[in-house]
Amino acid sequence: MTALGELTRPWQAMSYGFLDPSAKREMRRAMLKAVAVPGCQIPYASREVPMARGWGTGGLQVTLTLVNPGSVVKVIDQGADDSVNAVSIRQFVQKVAGARGTWDTQEATILQSRHRIPEEKLREDQILVLQVPNPEPLRPVQPNMSLARQMHADADYGRLWLVLYEQVVRSGRIMQGASYPALVNGRHVMTPSPIPRWDLPKLDMARHLTLLSAGREKRIFAVPPFTRVQPLAFDDIPFRVEDHASLVCHRSGVAGFFMNEIPQPDGSARHELSDSHFGIKAIRRSEGEAVEIGETWYRNGAVT
Amino acid sequence: MSLPSPRPAPQQPPRDLPRLMTTPPILAMTGISRRFGDVVALQDVSATVYPGEVLGIVGESGSGKSTLLRMMNLEDSPDSGDYRLAIPGAAGNLFDLDRYRRRMLCARHVGIVYQNPHLGLLMGHSSSGNVAERLLIAGERRFAVLGGRAREALDASEFPLERIDARPIELSGGMQQRVQLAKAIALEPALLLLDEPTTGLDVSVQALVLDTLKRLQRDRAITMVLVSHDLGVIRTMADRVMVMRRGRVVEEGLADQIFQDPQHPYTQALVHAKL
Amino acid sequence: MTLQTPLPAAPPRAAPPCAASGAPAPALPVIEVEGLAKHFQMHHLGQRLDAFAGIGFTLMPGQFLLLTGPNGAGKSTLLRTLYRSYLPQAGHVWLNTAEGRIDLARAADVDVALLRRREIGFVTQFLIARPRVAAEDLVAEPLRLAGAAAPEALETARAALAEFGVKRELWAAYPSTFSGGEQQKVNLARALILPQRLLLLDEPTASLDAGARAALLRRLAALKAQGVAMIGVFHHPGDVAGLIDAELNLDSRETRDVAQ
Numbered sequence: 001m002t003a004l005g006e007l008t009r010p011w012q013a014m015s016y017g018f019l020d021p022s023a024k025r026e027m028r029r030a031m032l033k034a035v036a037v038p039g040c041q042i043p044y045a046s047r048e049v050p051m052a053r054g055w056g057t058g059g060l061q062v063t064l065t066l067v068n069p070g071s072v073v074k075v076i077d078q079g080a081d082d083s084v085n086a087v088s089i090r091q092f093v094q095k096v097a098g099a100r101g102t103w104d105t106q107e108a109t110i111l112q113s114r115h116r117i118p119e120e121k122l123r124e125d126q127i128l129v130l131q132v133p134n135p136e137p138l139r140p141v142q143p144n145m146s147l148a149r150q151m152h153a154d155a156d157y158g159r160l161w162l163v164l165y166e167q168v169v170r171s172g173r174i175m176q177g178a179s180y181p182a183l184v185n186g187r188h189v190m191t192p193s194p195i196p197r198w199d200l201p202k203l204d205m206a207r208h209l210t211l212l213s214a215g216r217e218k219r220i221f222a223v224p225p226f227t228r229v230q231p232l233a234f235d236d237i238p239f240r241v242e243d244h245a246s247l248v249c250h251r252s253g254v255a256g257f258f259m260n261e262i263p264q265p266d267g268s269a270r271h272e273l274s275d276s277h278f279g280i281k282a283i284r285r286s287e288g289e290a291v292e293i294g295e296t297w298y299r300n301g302a303v304t
Numbered sequence: 305m306s307l308p309s310p311r312p313a314p315q316q317p318p319r320d321l322p323r324l325m326t327t328p329p330i331l332a333m334t335g336i337s338r339r340f341g342d343v344v345a346l347q348d349v350s351a352t353v354y355p356g357e358v359l360g361i362v363g364e365s366g367s368g369k370s371t372l373l374r375m376m377n378l379e380d381s382p383d384s385g386d387y388r389l390a391i392p393g394a395a396g397n398l399f400d401l402d403r404y405r406r407r408m409l410c411a412r413h414v415g416i417v418y419q420n421p422h423l424g425l426l427m428g429h430s431s432s433g434n435v436a437e438r439l440l441i442a443g444e445r446r447f448a449v450l451g452g453r454a455r456e457a458l459d460a461s462e463f464p465l466e467r468i469d470a471r472p473i474e475l476s477g478g479m480q481q482r483v484q485l486a487k488a489i490a491l492e493p494a495l496l497l498l499d500e501p502t503t504g505l506d507v508s509v510q511a512l513v514l515d516t517l518k519r520l521q522r523d524r525a526i527t528m529v530l531v532s533h534d535l536g537v538i539r540t541m542a543d544r545v546m547v548m549r550r551g552r553v554v555e556e557g558l559a560d561q562i563f564q565d566p567q568h569p570y571t572q573a574l575v576h577a578k579l
Numbered sequence: 580m581t582l583q584t585p586l587p588a589a590p591p592r593a594a595p596p597c598a599a600s601g602a603p604a605p606a607l608p609v610i611e612v613e614g615l616a617k618h619f620q621m622h623h624l625g626q627r628l629d630a631f632a633g634i635g636f637t638l639m640p641g642q643f644l645l646l647t648g649p650n651g652a653g654k655s656t657l658l659r660t661l662y663r664s665y666l667p668q669a670g671h672v673w674l675n676t677a678e679g680r681i682d683l684a685r686a687a688d689v690d691v692a693l694l695r696r697r698e699i700g701f702v703t704q705f706l707i708a709r710p711r712v713a714a715e716d717l718v719a720e721p722l723r724l725a726g727a728a729a730p731e732a733l734e735t736a737r738a739a740l741a742e743f744g745v746k747r748e749l750w751a752a753y754p755s756t757f758s759g760g761e762q763q764k765v766n767l768a769r770a771l772i773l774p775q776r777l778l779l780l781d782e783p784t785a786s787l788d789a790g791a792r793a794a795l796l797r798r799l800a801a802l803k804a805q806g807v808a809m810i811g812v813f814h815h816p817g818d819v820a821g822l823i824d825a826e827l828n829l830d831s832r833e834t835r836d837v838a839q
Contacts, residue, residue: 154404158441159426165440166433168447169469234447322687324678324694354689515711522712522720544688558663558688565665569622576623 017064018096023047027065027220031211034222039184040152041135046218056089057215059112059131063093066110066127071099074108079116079260079274086114103277106294115178117199119257119275120294122208124225130193132214135221137181137191157189161232168237180239183230190221192229198241198258202297203229245301249273252282256301328390330355330494330527331376336385338371338551345371346382347551353495356525360542360559362532362574368551369531373499375399376529377416378406389413391494411441415488419500421480424487427473431458431483434472438490457486460523462516478509482516489520498530502537514540535574539563547571607675608637609777609808610661615670615684617653617660630656631829634670640776640806643822645813648829654812657829658779661810662701663691674698674777696724702770703781704763714757714765715740715750721773739768742798744790764791771798778802780811784818792818 015021023045030044049057049064067073075090077083081103089112090101102108105118112129122128138148141159151157160181167175178194182203192200193212203210203223210223223229233239248255250262250270257278259271273279278293285291297303331353338346346368353359361369374380375387378398387398391413401409410416418424425434435454444450459465463482472480481501488496501517502510514537520526521541530541538545538559545562547555547570555568566572616632630653638644646654659665661672663683672683676698681690695701719736723729740750743764749757754765767783780799784792796819803809803822813819 154407156407156441158437161440162426162429162433162437165436165447165450166430169430169432169451234450235445237447318685319687320682320685320690322689323681324676324690325687352689357689357692519711543692556688557666558691560664561666564659565619567620567666572622 014096016097017067018049018092019047019061019064023061024065027061030220031062031065031222034211034220035209035224037188038224038227039188039190039221041190041219041221043218044220046215049215050092051089053216054133055085056112056114056131058213058217058220059114059129059215060089060092061215062129062211062213062220063089063110063112064096066129067093067097067099069098070109071097072102072107072109073099073112074102074105074110075112076116076118076275076277077114079118079258080276082276103280105275105277106292115194115196116258116274117195117202117297119273119278119296119298121202121297122206124207126208128208128210130195130210130212132191132193132212132219133216134179135191135212135214135217135219137179137189152188155187157183157232160189164232164234168234174233174237174239177242181232183228183232184223185227186230188221189232190223196242196258197231197239198244200229200231200239201241201303205229241303245298247271249279249282252279253286254279254282256298257296325354327355329353330390331529332386332388332390333372333376334386336372336375336382336387338368338375338380338382338385344551346375349385349548349551349553351529351546351553353527353529355527357543358521358528358530358541360530360532360538360545361548362535362538362545363548364533366550367548369533369548370499372548373416373497373529373531376495376497377414378410389495411438412491413494414497415491415493415495416497417481417484417488417499417501419503421472421477421484424484425472425480428471430469430471431463431475431486432468434483435486435490438487442491453490454486457490458483460489460520461486462512462519476509477505478513481505481513485513485516485520489524489526492524494527496526496528498528498532500532500534501530503532503534510537517541535563547574608639609642609675610638611671611673611675612636612661613671613673615657615660615667615672617656617665617667630660632669634827634829636825636827638777638808638810640808641803642808642824643803643819644808644810645816645819645823645826646810646829647816647826652829654829655781658701658781658810658812662695662699662779676776696721698776700770700773700775700778701781702767702778702783704783704785705766711753713751714745714754717754717765718769718772721769725773735772736768739772739798740765743768743794744788760786760788760791763787767791767795767798771795771802774802774805774807776806776808778807778809780809780813782812782814785814796822 026045030042033042047061049060051057051060073090073093075086077086080086093099094101105120108126110127110129114131117128136145136148137160138151141163142148142151164174178196179191180197180200181189182192182200184190192203205226205228207225209225211220212222213220231239244259245256247259249259249272251272254273258274260274262270262272264270281291281293285293329352333351336346336349349372361372363369371380375382381399389398394409416424432454435457436450439450439453455465455468458468461482463479463486472483502513505513518541521528530538532538542559545557545559546553547568549570555562555566555571562571563575566575613635615634617630619628619630621628634657636644646657648654656665660667661683667684670684674681674683683691715733715736718739719732722732722735737750745761745764749761754762783795787795799822811819
């Protein structure tokens, strides 16, 4: 007669990686669907995690599902590895999964990010997880989400284009800064989360997998490797990234990357690299340390 | 003198099939029937429209005329019936198309002006934007072309160009109809559908909008289907008229014949009520 | 009803076929009417108003048929029935067109609309003025619809307006603002600008001044010489005495009858 103990496992205080296996299985299924239909928003249950909704719970659930003891996890918030939120999430993942944390883009296998994509190119073996506050690019033009889904099904993006058209009519240029809508694989328009326009070309035909997850809105979507991501733009008014090419980081002396603006008391502004660890590596190298800096998406301020 | 007992409504005198008109009809609907529960909205309705002509559909509310027009715009499907348009890429019964293909076909080839501007316009967007949206749906991606063609269409609809950036919600009813019209003609549609386009407007404004429609019809030879309960509007615009009642076509003929020599008792009552 | 049929043979001057429509062999009549009957059924009154019955005649190119009879005899009704503004109850109106023989009594509506543009003209004293269309454009329109180039059509239109005595300064103005007399001249200029195979004239001379009446007669004579067949109702048939080839008398006593 089989003992009950042979069929069951001993009780544990917590599942590996915090989420229970069935939650992870549901996440994996949603992620596979998202990869299969690039840019299409896939619903998922969005479990509770020990963090308030709207603080990165969507990204965290993806990270917790992907992580394994061999993972190396980097978490950034607006490009910084050392902000409170980034540190908390990274420490949490390290604690519940036994994974190693890092600040180095080159070293990481899973990169969870809010609002930025690192400046160093990602590889096939890396996964970028973007936290998404509002996954629906049509929300501003169609508040009714049922109708918005129908519009996605019909590839009915006329109103989205209309918003851009009216921005150009009013202001002479497209005013959309972050969350610039982009057509994925020639089919679905997605919001790439509030990354600056600067980061959007990094997703086009990238080597890495990008997963975008909205915990509060319970939607996940993906840009698989080598997938076309085209920002919506008129033929005669091309898409332009922020004018940061000529800005110089006042700490590292590096130029040609996305900068944070730091207002000065005299009314002027100084700039520093938004990708903070990329800046740290540049400073170390200039001080003579043997630091490996990966290939970057931009060179001399232009996409390579 | 004793009055004769009322006779049954006469059948329309038989007509030959077209012999001289060698151009095929641009629109051909046959055997359209539609019920909403117990209510018969349309019963075996057929309609044919030839290039360049204006077909007027007249009838009281509930006669099925607007339902028929919505089907011409592929917004609704009948229980049975066949619908063909002689435009490139529209093969077979159009009611067999899925929602996406219907939308694309109508966006490119069919323009519509509704009585209620809220149905046809995005009230929160500019007038030029409303027109440009139609072009954007059809795939136009050159900003200069979008702006130019929106302006051109609004101008052709005799919309005051200094108000081109105003939102329709800020405009008068007559101006809103002009924006709808500009949107409808921006892609030079093969077919322009007009659903009570002047109903609810002041009489003077109504005359101006009709005048614009007539000019467009003359200058561009746009094929139109005009639905109205107002015989005056139909008389001003239509070449041929279909009279509908309770979901059926009771009489059909040349506009001057319908107005001068109506055959069906219902048409006679309509015409005499007007005169 | 007195019916003077058959008409006398076509006069020699009527021989040239109509220039406008590449007519078939000149031997063919323009129009052959057989047993045409019209009554009006007024359903709300339960009454039937008989207009005429058993009308038949044949008209060759260049012939002019005058309709006579007292008021209410159905002269205008016959014209409108031939134009298909009224639907006949019985009979045939055979029109020999370039494309073959067409029965106007039964032809499809679109065919009738087409024939009205190409072959059959209708001239009344009433202008259907359209707002914001200049007089010269209104007159040129039939030529434009027939495929003439805009500059030539406009030139012909201006000549026609001058012929009918419309003042030059009115040519580019909107006829909807004109006096009745001036509107009528514009109307005639428009209705007669394009030589059609068959012209129906419904008292076009009524209330015309002498100059315009003379212009109208000159134009009708020119069209007749080109082979245009005409059927007309005139208050004062003396106006067109020189043009008349035959008369058809519609007698009200026999044809008009209110149902008992």
